[in-house]
Amino acid sequence: MALLVEPDFGTPKRETEKTVTVQINGRTITVPEGTSVMRAASELGQDIPKLCATDMVNAWGSCRMCLVEIDGVRGTPASCTTPVREGMSVRTQTPRLEKIRRGVMELYISDHPLDCLTCAANGDCELQDTAGEVGLRDVRYGFQGEKHFAEAAEPKDESNPYFHFDSSKCIVCSRCVRACEEVQGTFALTIQGRGFDSKVSAGTASDNFFGSECVSCGACVQACPTATLMEKSVYDHGVPNRSVLTTCAYCGVGCSFKAEMQGDQVVRMVPYKDGGANEGHSCVKGRFAWGYATHKDRITTPMVRDKITDPWRKVSWDEAIAFAADRFKSIQQKYGNGSIGGITSSRCTNEEVFVVQKMIRAAFGNNNVDTCARVCHSPTGYGLKTTFGTSAGTQNFKSVEKADVILVIGANPTDGHPVFASRMKKRLRAGAKLIVADPRKIDLVRSPHVSASHHIQLRPGTNVALMNALAHVVVTEGLVDEEFVAERCEEADFARWRAFVAEARNAPEALSEKIGVDPQTIREAARLYATGKNGAIYYGLGVTEHSQGSTMVMAMANLAMATGNIGREGVGVNPLRGQNNVQGSCDMGSFPHELPGYRHVADAVARGTFEADWDVTLSPEPGLRIPNMFAAALDGSFRGLFVQGEDIAQSDPNTHHVTAALESMECIVVQDLFLNETAAFAQVFLPGTSFLEKDGTFTNAERRINRVRPVMTEQSGLSEWEVVARLSRAMGYDMHYSSSSEIMDEIARLTPTFSGVSFARLDRDGSLQWPVNDKAPNGTPTMHVAGFVRGKGRFMITEYVPTEERTNRSFPLILTTGRILSQYNVGAQTRRTENSRWHETDVLEIHPFDAEERGIADGDRVSIQSRKGAVSLPAQISERMPQGVVYTTFHHPVSGANVITTEFSDWATNCPEYKVTAVQIVRSNQPSDWQVAYEEIKRTNYRTESEPAE
Template sequence: MTNDIAGIKEADVILIIGSDTSAAHPVIAARIKQAVRFGKTKLIVIDPKEIDMAKYATIYARQRCGTDVAVLNGIMHEIIKNEWYDKEYVAERCEGFDDLKAVVMEYPPEKVAQISGVPAQQIREMAELFGKAETASLFYAMGITQHTTGVDNVWSTANLQMLCGNIGKNGGGVNPLRGQVNVQGACDMGGLPNVFPAYQPVTNPDAVAKFEKAWNCKLSNKVGLTVTEMLSGADSGAVKALYVMGENPMISDPDLQHVEKSLKHLDFLVVQDIFLTETAQLADVVLPAATFAEKDGLFTNTERRVQRLRKALKAPGQAREDWVIIQDIANAMGSDWNYQSACDIQEEIRQLSPSYGGISWERVGTDGLQWPCPTLEHPGTPYLHKGKFARGKGLMKGIPFKEPAELPDADYPIILTTGRVLEQFHTGTMTRKTPGLNNLAGPMVMISVEDAEALGIGNGETIKVASRRGAIQAPAFVTKRIGKGTVYIPFHYQEAAANVLTNPVVDPVAKIPEYKACAVRVSKI
């Protein structure tokens, strides 16, 4: 998030797009609800499914899956046409406005309505409410990123916020919501194939030299593989071994039949986790790890806040803290690591990561610190890009609309989109061991009343959903909350795994799979 949670209430308007916020990010959702119910904030929700947050919205718009760029272009078209944008901000702080304008002026509301299914008048209403707001905030999640046009979608959200002068101010910003504990921290620490910790590029000779000196070893300057590329490499034989930590690709990755085939093709698979996951069941070696309550450390949450994690319980059996396991393996392979505690590791992070330079073990305390925090005297940064962008001027870019990779046809006439429910967490490694949660939320296929009636399907009836990659069975949830021609399936459930169906094609830049739109066929059993 460019901005902080505390600033949510300062927004005059909040736009949520591609996020079932109350299901996947309930703390953020609660703050937004409070801002709407008890404050000045008006809410716009754009989602193919009528999510719970739509109850609080001044405007709820239902777009066809995969048409986010068209909708955002239509909103910007109206904002520019009516001169509701922040001309001074654009002139002083941005570049590329002419390119952006040339593209979005090709997307009048009537054209966007034909592409997206959102009525032209609703496009105009959203543009006016958002464009006239003194301060507007934008929140998105994987409904924006998990497309073959994921980078285009994200850039479009940034275009809108730059256009309206909402980046670099309290209560504004572009706020991607991070769903799992410490996923922000994992990225910050270099858990990506193209960067060292603190997003220092592996292709930068100075960065390579810096880490080679600190770690006393030679490092590659070549960009590595993403998760989807690793699995493809395993299938082809290019990747021989895989070490999986706290991840369960046998539930979370697209086209699960291909995932299983790829994992079984490896020479050696190691899984380090707190439970014997579906992926761990395929492993040659399973390393039992300590849970969050059984270790000390630091987590970084969605608002870039680094927080202390304090050990409350002794890990059971052979389970150990992740860093201890990794250090022992490194030393068994010939290294000489000698960390004594998580505090030692944080001190190294502080020395090598400029944005974490002022975040010492002692300073974090009970409230945490938000990076960038470059020095021990720095108070932390609640929101980014105040006064200027990190790159100098913000780069606007015209983004033409592109369709998803797989569209409905005669054989597979319905669009599938996937997501989460509040009662289950990610691949269910923890929550599905709780009978009460399973009783509250199990597998289902959310289907429109129109489609259910046309297929003769009753509410609660077990139905079959098939794609070009496989088929599953699950109970139908017949509802008006989803539009005709679209079904929604939560991905948590091994016995009705949505990712048996999903398309493994990826965004050409970010390499993220298109979980949010693929073609399926629904039928009675």
């Protein structure tokens, strides 16, 4: 499509049932009460000139450009700050207004560099446009203002890798400052100085943007009406001339973006205002960190090799696919049907995931399919399905705007889900209360204009004890929503649960020592959540990645049901999914026991539907989970693996165990963008496609199905689903599709919750939240409104069971892992962007006392030793850590964070217990043995045959 320029109504939309009818230039319009005159006029198609107003932030009323005349009102009020009143009659264009606007514009231009033809914003400058609108023809004050021409101007701040700040272009409209405050919620920018000396500043006078509190979300750049804050890519390439609407491929928020292009060149990614998940906001990853898609490390030619120490040999697609199929078939002949399997990726589209699981079930002839959700949110699926009846979060993101008490448990949204965190912080600034349960003092605990009412700084591994203690208070202090429970929940299960949590052993006083938090804090938090009207729970991997991950999800569901916090806006139990398509990959039947739509493989009716459609007999037996695959590889019964877009060698726990399993296999096929860590153990590499090349859908954490549209052709020449279909055919199962749309039609045909979904429907409606079917033709923003999917909600008994991973004198500290704003997961994408400047290496965060006790100074290299292995990292002394707990990220493979983590896992799903590993920290001046061996593997297992000389 041509460049999509979204309308800017000048001020935000008001959401109220009450309406007001006004006349503007003789035409009548009815708008919600509180709407500005500016917006009402814009909705009528009669835009008023403006500079300091934009609909992403509240009105400011400083530029004096948007003046109007109103019958019965003296003077010329600013239309942006004037709300409509019933019966108001407004004129937006009169000789008097023209004269005033032109005069104001003269003042602006008198102190603005007039380098329009060479300016990066030429063709995309609101100042330029407005000067044209007001008919500016002369500037009576001359052109000698301080900011004129480069020689007089301050040097540009080019410290940020993605945008520059040129104060000479600034008209001090404060849009950037307000965007940072109101949209992002970081408050990094301010206006420094007075009068003509006023200028935008990223903190103190000595700060530049890179060194400031700025999180590079891009909101200020988006808000800027001139070239003051401008993407460097626009500076380099010029303004874009076409747009493609698509979806970000980073976290589970699933932001909608306009890929703004020149030909096949992405010039910039701009968040889409109509995107249901992000409503026009973005973070540093989605907005700027897309350069990996064209990084020199991309592998775009298929490659094979006989042994993992051989150099890779570039081959044709046909040869690569035949090589993989021959090896897989040979393994099956030798070791049996169940000796191969595959892993799907949450970074791939629903359509790509669907065909991989179909290939495994239909062409491989077994259910040995698992997904990377195994290691993140599989307990969410189990816990929410058991209690509510469906494996998904209950709300849309917008719901947070109605929450009164927000309980954040085991999640760090400002780093992991930044765009949602901004929405949450906006609600918190408006008065909602916050409870944070996290061992670390995460940013949400205290950040500008946000302060948690309670920070429950619990010991890692005691989540369930905490939830039982909270529930104890609810039950014993008469805070149960008896009416809700009686009407909506299973009576016997509730009675049993009530008796269980009421036991004295579950009282905060009894559990406080285990949890490490004083009982009064727990009691007050429970009262706040239960009595604060709308209570909403948001959680992340700090909940799921424990040996009691599933128990904890059920415990949260129990608490929400007991307090009636389910089934309407502003409440719910909401998983914050790690990757862009975790929800979708689970929906698409990626688990070894479930067909698409979460139907068990033993369900003969469901299986029969697939068998009829696919013309094949399917196995009724659950297949291997990822950890079972590793165990089976080591016992010799599992010999071949297809890995779609996942880096199990880096992301899965107990690296020694994982790599031993991978080394023992006969054929590993990796389908990816890069030669990742897993590829070191592979015999076949099939080039994948970046999100900029994909055609399909992602489903985000709020069950929102969004279109992913290609902005450029596949660099490898084939879509991923076509490669899988070819491999499937080579394996003997005839899989054919003419487009990814056809795959979605098959998904809709076979999956009741997707029955109303099609590409045509998504193209028309933008996005849809499943279930989308006859009962909910327009989708389901809020789940369980009239009743639970399973009928009645089921309370589950959630006995606290301490993890088997224990500290002792040899391993006295607990290591917990997580991620940081600028990097994403294993870093395969973000490490290949300028984002690495914010996080060039993983570090070990350690409490000052623990550091001092070990003689560790900030920046010292330390060895982290667990029962499983050791690595060394630089130490960072941090007050965010509680004593006894250390923390690191796993974004850089050489860090080897998972060399240390254990094989302990969730009882129900085998989700690894990444969050609790007993370790010792000592000073060190060298890499660990594993890190030395890793560097050797980099030398031996990644070689590519040199091209023959021409």
